[in-house]
Amino acid sequence: MPGRLATGGTGNDRCPAGHHALPGAGRGRRRLGTRTSSRDNHRTFRDAQVLPMFDTVLQLDCNGRVLRLDRPRVMGIVNVTPDSFSDGGTHDTPDAAIAHGLQLAAAGADILDVGGESTRPGADDVPVAEELRRVLPVIEGLVARASLPISIDTSKPEVMRAAIAAGAGLINDVYGLRRAGALETAASLNVPVVLMHMLGEPRAMQDAPAYDDVVGDVHRFLAERIFSAEMAGIDRKRIVVDPGFGFGKTTAHNMTLLAQLARFAELGVPVLAGLSRKRSIGELTGRDVPAGRVAGSVAAHLIAAQNGARILRVHDVAETVDALKILAAVVSVPVPRASKPAPTIVWPDDA
DSSP: OEEEEOOOOTOOOOOOOSHHHHHHTTTTOOOOOOOOHHHHHHHHHHEEEESSSOOSSSSSTTEEEEEEEEOEEEEEEOOOSSOOOOTTTTSSSSHHHHHHHHHHHHTOOSSSEESSOOHHHTTOOOOOHHHHHHHHHHHHHHHOOOSSSSEEOOOOOOOOOHHHTOOEEEEEEESSSSSSSHHHHHHHHTEEEEOOOOOOTTTTSSSSOOOOSSSHHHHHHHHHHHHHHTTTTTTTGEEEEOOOOOOOHHHHHHHHHHEEEEEEGGSSSSEEETTTOOOOHHHHOOOOOOOOHHHHHHHHHHHHHHTTSSEESSSHHHHHHHHHHHHHHTTOOOOOOOOOOOOOOOOOOGG
């Protein structure tokens, strides 16, 4: 990897105007015309550290707030809705939603996702004016009081524009920028986007969803959306994909996608996974009440992280953060080389 030598020079080291200071130049400075010994030169290079010239960690510039993807990151859900499937009505006032978002940030969330329209099965559209009334005060309040990136969960171009102007830095669109004007609007706003797969519309997406090959079909859909986004002017480095767990999929479909989530890395962009408190978790654990699906949700998100997901969209931030710490500790343990028995020496006389 390209590097530069840094020998620990201080801030007082200076060079004449028009010249670039070499790192550590002041510590080994000598008058012109004096000679340095080979021993001095050897010490200079011996003490040097090779530092990376560029930060190569994948990161998203969210309207000036950076989300580094060097490890799985936690996206805390802030629903400002009266009818979301899990926590509808709990935080449907600006003050309550802002307080909840700040709690999620304190619990370890890396980004907050603010949404003003429920996308649960059977949900109806919310008028633009009503969605703006719900989300804008919350975004403004969180931007003013928290330093982490804020995402807007919407599919409407008008809401995208207003939310980004209010300080949000990422667009999370369950329609994958397929609504009229969404693609062009997202391209003009120059922020990262999440392109999600959904079969049909929220109102009817769970009416007997069927696929020839759920992983192949979703993979192909997302590849097409990436292509469309790039053609509209959205740089690939600003694209994230989401296979859309629970959006037009049965429990079997969701588990197949989770088991083969690593395949989506072939798309060359980060993957977001959102299984938090979903119906599939309830069916598998026997938990009818969404709030009782915390353990199952954490387990599903750990599997997603192991299979390559870089963003986990969750309700239960503290529990997910703790679980990821354990996973990181285990992954960081060096695996010993398998011990091999000493080779048996066969002497000619023994053959």
